[in-house]
Amino acid sequence: MFDFLITFIPRAVGQGIPLLFGSTGEIVTEKSGNLNLGIPGVMYVGGICGVIGAFAYEQSGNVNGFLAICIPLLCSLIGSLLMGLLYCFLTVTLRANQNVTGLAMTTFGVGIGNFFGGSLIKLSGADVPSIALTKTSAYFSRSLPFAAKMGWFGKVFLSYGFLAYLAVIIAILASYILKRTRPGLHLRAVGESPATADAAGINVIKYKYVATCLGCMIAGLGGLYYVMDYASGVWSNDAFGDRGWLAIALVIFTIWRPNVSIFSSILFGGLYILYMYLPTGMEHMEVKELYKMIPYVVTLIVLVVTSMRNKRENQPPLSLGLPYFREER
Amino acid sequence: MNNKKSEPLFHVIKRDDMTRGKAWGIRAISIVAALLLCALVTTVLTGDNPISVYATMFSGAFGSARKTWVTLQSLSILLIISLALTPAFRMRFWNCGGEGQVLMGGLAAAACMVTLDGKLPNALVIIIMIIASIAAGAIWGFIPAICKAKWNTNETLSTLMMNYIATQIVAYYTVLWESPKGSGKIGIINQNSNIGWLPEIGNKYLLSILVALLVTGFLYIYIYYSKHGYEICVVGESERTANYVGIKVPKVIVRTMLVSGALCGLAGLLLVGGINHTITTTIAGGQGFTAIMVSWLAKFNPITMIFTSLLIIFLGRGAGEIATVFELNQSFSDILTGIILFFIIGCEFFIRYKLVFRSGKKEEVKNV
Numbered sequence: 150m151f152d153f154l155i156t157f158i159p160r161a162v163g164q165g166i167p168l169l170f171g172s173t174g175e176i177v178t179e180k181s182g183n184l185n186l187g188i189p190g191v192m193y194v195g196g197i198c199g200v201i202g203a204f205a206y207e208q209s210g211n212v213n214g215f216l217a218i219c220i221p222l223l224c225s226l227i228g229s230l231l232m233g234l235l236y237c238f239l240t241v242t243l244r245a246n247q248n249v250t251g252l253a254m255t256t257f258g259v260g261i262g263n264f265f266g267g268s269l270i271k272l273s274g275a276d277v278p279s280i281a282l283t284k285t286s287a288y289f290s291r292s293l294p295f296a297a298k299m300g301w302f303g304k305v306f307l308s309y310g311f312l313a314y315l316a317v318i319i320a321i322l323a324s325y326i327l328k329r330t331r332p333g334l335h336l337r338a339v340g341e342s343p344a345t346a347d348a349a350g351i352n353v354i355k356y357k358y359v360a361t362c363l364g365c366m367i368a369g370l371g372g373l374y375y376v377m378d379y380a381s382g383v384w385s386n387d388a389f390g391d392r393g394w395l396a397i398a399l400v401i402f403t404i405w406r407p408n409v410s411i412f413s414s415i416l417f418g419g420l421y422i423l424y425m426y427l428p429t430g431m432e433h434m435e436v437k438e439l440y441k442m443i444p445y446v447v448t449l450i451v452l453v454v455t456s457m458r459n460k461r462e463n464q465p466p467l468s469l470g471l472p473y474f475r476e477e478r
Numbered sequence: 479m480n481n482k483k484s485e486p487l488f489h490v491i492k493r494d495d496m497t498r499g500k501a502w503g504i505r506a507i508s509i510v511a512a513l514l515l516c517a518l519v520t521t522v523l524t525g526d527n528p529i530s531v532y533a534t535m536f537s538g539a540f541g542s543a544r545k546t547w548v549t550l551q552s553l554s555i556l557l558i559i560s561l562a563l564t565p566a567f568r569m570r571f572w573n574c575g576g577e578g579q580v581l582m583g584g585l586a587a588a589a590c591m592v593t594l595d596g597k598l599p600n601a602l603v604i605i606i607m608i609i610a611s612i613a614a615g616a617i618w619g620f621i622p623a624i625c626k627a628k629w630n631t632n633e634t635l636s637t638l639m640m641n642y643i644a645t646q647i648v649a650y651y652t653v654l655w656e657s658p659k660g661s662g663k664i665g666i667i668n669q670n671s672n673i674g675w676l677p678e679i680g681n682k683y684l685l686s687i688l689v690a691l692l693v694t695g696f697l698y699i700y701i702y703y704s705k706h707g708y709e710i711c712v713v714g715e716s717e718r719t720a721n722y723v724g725i726k727v728p729k730v731i732v733r734t735m736l737v738s739g740a741l742c743g744l745a746g747l748l749l750v751g752g753i754n755h756t757i758t759t760t761i762a763g764g765q766g767f768t769a770i771m772v773s774w775l776a777k778f779n780p781i782t783m784i785f786t787s788l789l790i791i792f793l794g795r796g797a798g799e800i801a802t803v804f805e806l807n808q809s810f811s812d813i814l815t816g817i818i819l820f821f822i823i824g825c826e827f828f829i830r831y832k833l834v835f836r837s838g839k840k841e842e843v844k845n846v
Contacts, residue, residue, distance in 0.1 A: 184634075186634070235820065238824075239820065239823055239824055242827075243823075243824050243826070243827035244827060244830075244831075245823045245824065245826060245827065246774065246823070246826075248572050248634065248770075249770070249771060249774045249819075249823060250820075250823055252574075252767055252770055252771060253771060253816055253819035253820060253823060254816070255767070256764075256767065256768070256771075256812050256815055256816050256819070257812065257813060257815075257816025257817070257819070257820070258816075259809070259812060260809045260810070260811070260812025260813040260815070260816055261809075261812075261813055261816075262809075263807055263809035263812070264806070264807045264809040264810050264812070264813055265807075266807070267806070267807030267808075267809065268523075268806045268807045268810075271805060271806065272523065386807070386809070391642060394638050394642075397635065397638075398635050398638070398639065401632065401635060434653060435650050435651075435653035435654045436650075438646055438649040438650040438652075438653055439646060439647075439650050441646050441649070442642070442643050442646040442647070445639045445642040445643050445646070446639075446643060448635075448639050449636055449639040449640070449643070452625075452631055452632060452635055452636055452639070453625050453629065453631050453636070456625070456629040456630055456631040456632070457629045459629070459630075465632075474490075474492075476490075476491065476492065
């Protein structure tokens with residue numbers, strides 16, 4: 150049992166980190182009153198932009214550790230920032246419907262990811278059979294040098310690339326900022342009641358822009374982590390799958406708290422791969438497909454149960470999904 | 479911006495005076511602008527000139543009689559799903575579960591085809607299939623609806639999760655029924671007996687087109703000229719008002735989602751029984767999501783929806799052709815669709831609001 154956990158937990162964490170990035174990003178966004186359903190698309194864009202950066206860099210010749218991390222990271226952040234700006238421009242400045250804008254962003258983002266993932270080699274004219282960024286990826290997934298010597302402790306806690314720790318740090322930081330600082334208070338005010346916040350002299354539009362763009366950048370890192378670390382630098386179309394949607398569902402699961410998200414993301418990561426470990430018997434391989442349902446069923450049940458309990462402090466930001474227009478009160 | 483004056487360069491005011499013709503004019507301009515940008519993007523990526531890009535796209539969608547029929551067939555399926563989602567959207571119930579409802583409808587049809595083969599006469603099998611698919615879709619719509627009605631569960635997320643649950647159920651049956659064993663797919667069901675294949679009218683494409691037209695007519699009447707449609711509209715505008723005038727909101731939510739799910743199930747039936755004669759987890763092909771945007775673009779009007787779904791299908795098939803000709807990835811159409819959607823979403827602003835520029839200064843032109 151102990152041996153099982155030692156192999157299972159690192160894999161669950163590997164699955165959970167993209168969800169953690171995604172859900173932290175979405176929580177920050179939702180706290181400003183924007184329900185960004187474009188997060189799955191943003192995560193694809195974050196991933197593919199990192200891949201494009203790394204690909205261009207690897208093609209250019211010798212690979213240096215510092216740049217190998219900085220270039221994909223920067224590309225990924227810029228890509229997801231642009232998606233965030235697009236979303237903000239449409240929903241905050243032009244006051245468009247957030248659901249439709251978000252879904253369009255998902256279509257667009259997944260399209261960008263798969264298109265460039267599938268055509269990058271042809272477009273760049275490079276003569277490689279597939280996108281495998283092993284050199285750059287090695288820098289991303291490099292763990293602490295002494296992790297291997299620490300036995301089970303090292304394996305469970307220290308065997309991850311730096312982005313995994315970054316995810317946890319960002320989540321804790323986001324939690325602290327939202328709860329304990331003045332900008333966090335202002336941000337929550339904007340999400341609860343933009344009209345009140347506006348009357349109190351808070352720049353609603355600025356807060357919405359900054360929170361949503363930051364949220365997108367954090368979520369985009371989830372895509373980057375998935376490709377560069379978890380998938381060892383191999384991009385395959387649609388491999389990222391529906392993790393973006395799970396990240397959005399996790400927001401409700403964690404009742405809008407990034408620190409809770411650390412554990413629940415890893416829990417969900419575990420549920421995501423649990424089907425590989427559950428016994429099926431040789432005769433009934435089809436049952437595995439039913440096991441894959443577990444994370445979604447759990448999410449659905451959690452959704453229903455939280456809505457049944459209906460506690461005041463567990464509610465979404467009051468103005469979530471609504472555009473704000475000062476003259477319209 | 480000029481800091482000496484406190485008055486900003488321009489301010490935004492709401493307008494109510496936009497005529498319908500003018501509003502569609504603005505939308506048309508934005509679509510044209512979006513198509514120009516799409517052409518530019520395509521030109522940059524492929525090096526082809528913009529005019530021949532659109533010629534390629536057009537030939538992809540309508541290049542031959544067969545291509546035109548296929549386009550019309552895809553159009554009819556997308557149209558049915560969009561129509562199915564529309565009553566829910568008019569009620570402000572964000573049914574993102576079209577995908578799952580279509581899958582369950584399709585699965586029910588496939589189940590009838592597999593299990594009733596050789597046991598019942600063909601006509602009876604088809605009747606059972608129709609009932610089963612519609613019921614399966616309706617059940618998949620009912621579950622999120624009852625949660626929403628009873629406990630106000632967020633429907634966007636619950637319907638999304640239902641999609642994935644449906645996908646896994648289909649995956650389960652795909653393994654269970656796979657033929658030949660180990661191929662990982664079901665293959666054409668009843669290839670020899672043709673039991674459960676929906677009858678062809680004229681040619682094999684016409685049936686779904688006719689069904690789509692019927693559903694359009696039905697929904698137009700249902701939404702605009704029936705008591706149910708009126709109740710949906712009131713609930714969508716304001717639940718409090720609905721309560722006040724004595725409309726039972728939970729009942730309307732559940733009933734509308736049953737209709738919505740049932741129509742999605744019908745689309746699944748057509749996909750499995752009429753078009754593909756097999757079922758895969760990707761048979762809905764993301765159309766459950768595309769339909770949300772088709773429906774929204776048409777302002778939830780069934781007649782307009784014919785044109786918006788045509789636009790999306792044209793782009794999809796056209797971009798597919800470009801991708802084939804230039805050996806690019808098929809996801810190219812998603813990018814083009816995204817660009818067009820962003821433009822149309824953005825242009826709504828200029829229909830609802832207008833910019834008033836600071837007077838006394840030079841009038842500045844703000845680009846759309």
